[in-house]
Amino acid sequence: MDFRLNDVQRMMADTAERFAKREVIPWMERKGDVREMIRKMGEVGLFGCAFPTRYGGSQAGFVAHSVVCERISKADSSLRAAFNLQAMTVPYTIMEWGTERAREKYVADLVSGKKLGCTCFSEPNTGSDLASIETRIEDKGDHYLINGTKTWISNGTIADYGIVYGTFDRSLKHNGICAVVVETNQRGWQARRIEKLGDRSSPIAEIFLEDVVAPKENLLGEWGGGFKVAMTALDRGRISVSSGAVGVAQACLDVSIQYANQRVQFGQPIGKFQMVKALIAEMVTCVEAARLLVWRAAWLNDQDLPFTREVAIAKYFAGEVAVKCAGYAMEIHGGMGYSLELPVERYYRDSKLYQIGEGTANIMRLIIADDALGYKKANRPRLKVPSQFLDLE
Ligand SMILES: Cc1cc2nc3c(=O)[nH]c(=O)nc-3n(C[C@H](O)[C@H](O)[C@H](O)COP(=O)(O)OP(=O)(O)OC[C@H]3O[C@@H](n4cnc5c(N)ncnc54)[C@H](O)[C@@H]3O)c2cc1C
Structure with a gap:
């Protein structure tokens, strides 16, 4: 058992520590734009530890991801959300479950911070009990159609892409859930900012999805395999x-x-x-x-x-x-x-x-x-x- 960080992990930790001092602290003092900060973090590779080089990652691994995230969070805990949305819950999930086309289209841009992601599980009536999701996803033959309301969505007001979890049949509970990548620049995606106690650098939104459309290639995993x-x-x-x-x-x-x-x-x-x-x-x-x-x-x-x-x-x-x-x-x-x-x-x-x-x-x-x-x-x-x-x- 070796509790020491290896050279790569230590280098990533030092990079994050230096970045926090040089960029994050002055940015917090001048109350800078979160998009600008996420882009900078992406540019220096802070989100890429768990990703292969073909998606702009460094293959440094999950321990390296953890030490980088810890160092940035020490400076501003609300930037921690970006490590989920620009690394784990959005691009990693697309890499793990997406079609080749979805991987090519979305993963590298999220990891590099060029595009911003959000994850849409929670709803007004669904929090801990994810199988009770009400948002409807319909298979319309050549595309998916999504209707519902999501809430507490981190970066929901600024995201370019979201992974939306919905159901095609609520009576199937877990087995009716589907996960689809949605592009937010469409009329049916409306975000309303929610004010909150902390995590001030991570804007939160309620999202109204009205006839939102996603191509078939954006399904993650199997139809009904979203849970x-x-x-x-x-x-x-x-x-x-x-x-x-x-x-x-x-x-x-x-x-x-x-x-x-x-x-x-x-x-x-x-x-x-x-x-x-x-x-x-x-x-x-x-x-x-x-x-x-x-x-x-x-x-x-x-x-x-x-x-x-x-x-x-x-x-x-x-x-x-x-x-x-x-x-x-x-x-x-x-x-x-x-x-x-x-x-x-x-x-x-x-x-x-x-x-x-x-x-x-x-x-x-x-x-x-x-x-x-x-x-x-x-x-x-x-x-x-x-x-x-x-x-x-
Ligand atoms: C700042 C912030 C950012 C967030 N970002 C996102 C995001 O990006 N995407 C997203 O989808 N969601 C997001 N969320 C939502 C978050 O995931 C939920 O708030 C969380 O999962 C809890 O759900 P809930 O608030 O509906 O509470 P509920 O599920 O209603 O729970 C209320 C209370 O009941 C307890 N409880 C519930 N079920 C049980 C049980 N079976 N046994 C014992 N106790 C139970 C809970 O522990 C809790 O104490 C965010 C929330 C916050 C506050």
């Missing part, structure tokens, strides 16, 4: 989400250490007080444990091994750790934690999402407990393995 597509997309998305949670937790720890060393009360830095030390020790331990869980899940993916259970554990724990560390950072900073002058309040707002998005904490607990109790095995053999997409030497 399986969704489950693999969510597994991969959970690698980014849990990495992002570690990033924001690390940010909370870093500012807390700095503040505990500089803030003096009762004649000494507050870090000298045992109760403050206890918070720091808890944060250090939790951040490191969360990171190792995320790396384990990403590593399994790099080895072509099933990782649904391990990524659920990682996502659950890292989400809890992000929220805990944000609360502790707030406590260590006293009144300054509550101030808009320091980033602690942003970490506090952003961290909560990690217990909600990409499967809530309860849904992760269900996956973990059902597997442990023998009710439902989480890890099943995969139909497709990451290495089959890689370019050979």
Whole structure:
């Protein structure tokens, strides 16, 4: 067992760290346009770790994807969403399940940040229970026709392409779900921005789909096989989400250490007080444990091994750790934690999402407990393995 990053992973981590300092922090200060930032991130290859070179990737793998995502999320947790949409849940899903034509048309442009993606699972009446999707997808012979409403769609107002999950027959539940790539520059795609607590650099929208059209070649997987597509997309998305949670937790720890060393009360830095030390020790331990869980899940993916259970554990724990560390950072900073002058309040707002998005904490607990109790095995053999997409030497 080797817990060290290899040369490529370390190089990617350093690239992301430098990019965060050089580009992300000044961009946040001037409240720049998110499209511009995603394009820059794509240009320097931050989304391409898990992709073969023919799609503009570096083949550095999922652990590298995780370390890059963590480093960017440490600077701005809401940019973590882009790692899902420009890497895992959109282009990777198209690469894994799409037709050759869809792969050629969409994957490289998303990975390079030239085009923006979004993933459309959630609806006003469908959140955790994906099999209850109401959006209708009809097979019209030479194209698909889509009608329905999606909500909470990250980058929904700015995306060029979306993967829309719908059903052709609700009575079939899981077996009626289909996944289709949709181009958003059509009249039937209308997005309404939703305001929210945190994740301010990732615009969220409700999407109204009225007679939206997609060509037959844009179906992902089989007709009625969209639930399986969704489950693999969510597994991969959970690698980014849990990495992002570690990033924001690390940010909370870093500012807390700095503040505990500089803030003096009762004649000494507050870090000298045992109760403050206890918070720091808890944060250090939790951040490191969360990171190792995320790396384990990403590593399994790099080895072509099933990782649904391990990524659920990682996502659950890292989400809890992000929220805990944000609360502790707030406590260590006293009144300054509550101030808009320091980033602690942003970490506090952003961290909560990690217990909600990409499967809530309860849904992760269900996956973990059902597997442990023998009710439902989480890890099943995969139909497709990451290495089959890689370019050979
Ligand atoms: C900032 C943000 C960005 C998002 N981005 C996207 C996106 O890009 N695309 C997209 O499709 N969706 C997106 N979502 C939606 C997100 O995936 C859902 O909010 C999430 O899956 C939970 O669904 P819900 O909100 O409908 O909650 P519900 O499913 O209604 O759950 C409400 C509560 O009930 C609990 N619960 C539900 N079922 C069970 C059960 N069986 N056992 C125990 N407890 C249960 C949940 O854990 C939760 O605590 C985003 C959400 C947010 C907040």
